[in-house]
């Protein structure tokens with residue numbers, strides 16, 4: 001059922017707990033000191049820890065504090081097991097992060113019920129974290145291509161822009177638009193158009209750097225913000241992307257589909273005060289590229 005780490009310096013206590021836990025179908029790991037507990041927890045990520053309070057070396061409380069300081073272990077519920085049932089000891093342990101406290105000698109079914117309660121709480125915390133993660137993904141990504149959406153792109157790129165101004169670093173922007181995209185939809189169907197946008201995202205990712213911020217602005221228009229990249233580097237990147245798109249083709253329902261893209265490229269210039277200035281320059285250059293025949297990159301340097 002659950003992976004349980006039992007920590008106690010007395011071998012007989014471990015044996016007794018192991019017997020009961022294994023009888024309940026739990027997978028049991030054991031440690032006979034606080035130091036060993038931390039090692040086992042890091043190596044095996046148990047679902048729950050049953051931790052003895054009084055041990056030579058690190059005490060139970062000290063071990064608990066170390067578990068809570070370790071980000072990858074902090075969420076594991078810890079039930080303290082102790083012969084000391086003084087109120088102060090119980091309060092102290094719960095205040096430093098124990099989920100629960102049970103006094104020895106305990107009745108195993110009571111401990112088992114407390115473990116179930118701790119595991120239920122852990123499960124609902126994990127479900128909540130998962131839901132939060134998918135919500136923040138929804139809020140930042142374009143659902144079709146999984147490139148960033150326009151709003152999130154501006155959040156990230158504006159912060160890069162501010163850093164570049166502060167540290168006197170280069171920053172460039174590429175605006176990209178698929179050529180005659182309407183024809184892909186008209187000739188092969190909307191599904192082919194969608195697939196082209198997914199492929200385009202992949203070509204940009206494969207060609208660029210991990211740190212490039214790629215977004216779908218809407219329709220068949222994309223933007224890339226490249227931190228620490230000067231105008232020469234950005235134009236070279238745009239040209240590599242243009243070539244990758246031109247050379248690639250993908251299969252859609254038996255049709256080999258090819259397309260091209262046009263790009264406008266600009267870089268941070270003295271006097272720029274807002275990130276939007278770069279977007280608007282790159283946008284003008286993109287439309288110049290369209291006017292001059294498409295399938296080309298135009299930069300303002």
Ligand SMILES: Nc1nc2c(ncn2[C@@H]2O[C@H](COP(=O)(O)OP(=O)(O)OP(=O)(O)O)[C@@H](O)[C@H]2O)c(=O)[nH]1
Pocket residue numbers: 144177178179180181182183185189190191192193194197218219220290294
């Ligand atoms: N399949 C698909 N089509 C889309 C999507 N978003 C916008 N479009 C279509 O993209 C097409 C854009 O057409 P236009 O603005 O005329 O641009 P274009 O055909 O690429 O022509 P140029 O940009 O001038 O080279 C329209 O037909 C839109 O309906 C989408 O998410 N999926």
